[in-house]
Amino acid sequence: xxxxxxxxxxxxxxxxxxxxxxxxxxxxxxxxxxxxxxxxxxxxxxxxxxxxxxxxxxxxxxxxxxxxxxxxxxxxxxxxxxxxxxxxxxxxxxxxxxxxxxxxxxxxxxxxxxxxxxxxxxxxxxxxxxxxxxxxxxxxxxxxxxxxxxxxxxxxxxxxxxxxxxxxxxxxxxxxxxxxxxxxxxxxxxxxxxxxxxxxxxxxxxxxxxxxxxxxxxxxxxxxxxxxxxxxxxxxxxxxxxxxxxxxxxx
Amino acid sequence: xxxxxxxxxxxxxxxxxxxxxxxxxxxxxxxxxxxxxxxxxxxxxxxxxxxxxxxxxxxxxxxxxxxxxxxxxxxxxxxxxxxxxxxxxxxxxxxxxxxxxxxxxxxxxxxxxxxxxxxxxxxxxxxxxxxxxxxxxxxxxxxxxxxxxxxxxxxxxxxxx
Numbered sequence: 001x002x003x004x005x006x007x008x009x010x011x012x013x014x015x016x017x018x019x020x021x022x023x024x025x026x027x028x029x030x031x032x033x034x035x036x037x038x039x040x041x042x043x044x045x046x047x048x049x050x051x052x053x054x055x056x057x058x059x060x061x062x063x064x065x066x067x068x069x070x071x072x073x074x075x076x077x078x079x080x081x082x083x084x085x086x087x088x089x090x091x092x093x094x095x096x097x098x099x100x101x102x103x104x105x106x107x108x109x110x111x112x113x114x115x116x117x118x119x120x121x122x123x124x125x126x127x128x129x130x131x132x133x134x135x136x137x138x139x140x141x142x143x144x145x146x147x148x149x150x151x152x153x154x155x156x157x158x159x160x161x162x163x164x165x166x167x168x169x170x171x172x173x174x175x176x177x178x179x180x181x182x183x184x185x186x187x188x189x190x191x192x193x194x195x196x197x198x199x200x201x202x203x204x205x206x207x208x209x210x211x212x213x214x215x216x217x218x219x220x221x222x223x224x225x226x227x228x229x230x231x232x233x234x235x236x237x238x239x240x241x242x243x244x245x246x247x248x249x250x251x
Numbered sequence: 252x253x254x255x256x257x258x259x260x261x262x263x264x265x266x267x268x269x270x271x272x273x274x275x276x277x278x279x280x281x282x283x284x285x286x287x288x289x290x291x292x293x294x295x296x297x298x299x300x301x302x303x304x305x306x307x308x309x310x311x312x313x314x315x316x317x318x319x320x321x322x323x324x325x326x327x328x329x330x331x332x333x334x335x336x337x338x339x340x341x342x343x344x345x346x347x348x349x350x351x352x353x354x355x356x357x358x359x360x361x362x363x364x365x366x367x368x369x370x371x372x373x374x375x376x377x378x379x380x381x382x383x384x385x386x387x388x389x390x391x392x393x394x395x396x397x398x399x400x401x402x403x404x405x406x407x408x409x410x411x412x
Contacts, residue, residue, distance in 0.1 A: 032340040040266070040268040046276070
């Protein structure tokens with residue numbers, strides 16, 4: 001790492017912790033706000049399904065053909081609603097999981113869970129354009145701050161998605177090596193020019209242009225991984241970039 | 252129980268849509284009588300009226316007037332035997348659980364809830380109340396018998412004194 005300005009570093013850390021705190025609050029609020037109407041819709045749909053079944057029973061064995069057809073449609077619509085509500089519930093769960101509100105402390109967790117919830121939050125960004133290849137190895141649980149590691153995955157995955165201009169692939173690979181767990185995130189994007197590769201972890205370094213990138217994303221990743229006594233490295237060519245993160249089992 | 256023997260459930264949520272949905276569910280799947288409130292203060296007012304009878308209380312957590320845990324603690328003061336259930340859409344589960352332990356809640360249900368779970372939890376809660384009532388009656392019976400026995404004992408002692 002090149003020498004960096006101490007003041008800049010402190011500033012970035014401050015912004016980071018404030019960002020995490022407000023993200024947590026936002027997620028808590030959003031989850032509550034969504035879960036109430038979701039609860040009502042989910043329950044109402046269940047009631048309609050039950051009511052349809054009761055009506056069928058009331059009609060007996062020879063119902064009117066048109067009534068029967070309408071009940072079939074109602075039943076189908078209810079099943080469809082069920083799938084839709086399940087999808088929303090899943091998104092809210094991923095949000096909660098990602099922010100790990102109830103886990104601001106060091107915990108022993110499965111890294112794959114964090115990667116999965118981060119990927120599901122990015123779904124709309126990746127959809128149709130980028131294929132995700134998961135090569136998850138058999139890795140033990142890791143002692144870490146789950147919400148912070150999730151942010152590392154998020155930053156790298158978002159960068160990877162930005163690097164892929166049209167269609168491409170992101171591969172997430174995990175494996176155990178020695179007394180640590182390794183996570184490699186590779187993209188088939190445009191790559192990082194060699195002259196920039198040494199600067200990407202510096203605070204304030206961005207190629208995304210004023211107002212687009214803060215230049216803090218990868219610096220934050222670097223700090224978080226460093227706090228976990230791990231390492232983060234980047235390799236890049238014109239065929240794409242790979243970030244490899246190592247997290248020791250016992251930090 | 253009400254005059255017709257159906258259990259009465261008090262339901263408090265500042266969101267009308269939650270009350271409506273639960274009311275509809277129990278209307279088609281149970282014989283429970285539901286008392287619904289968007290205001291916990293109004294619910295407490297009704298509880299304080301002597302004729303109000305409730306077998307189980309369910310409350311939302313986040314409400315403008317007071318939070319569900321405060322409300323259920325007040326219910327506990329008035330009706331210590333009645334099972335109290337907290338309904339929460341809040342993401343902070345650990346705090347909710349802590350509060351549950353402090354106030355001694357029967358159960359908590361997360362939003363979005365599952366109707367079948369809700370029904371089961373309520374049924375078990377009501378069963379618990381019935382068992383507690385039976386236990387209370389038995390204790391009274393035993394106490395009565397004990398008093399009678401001690402009266403007889405006193406009589407015997409008096410005769411031989």
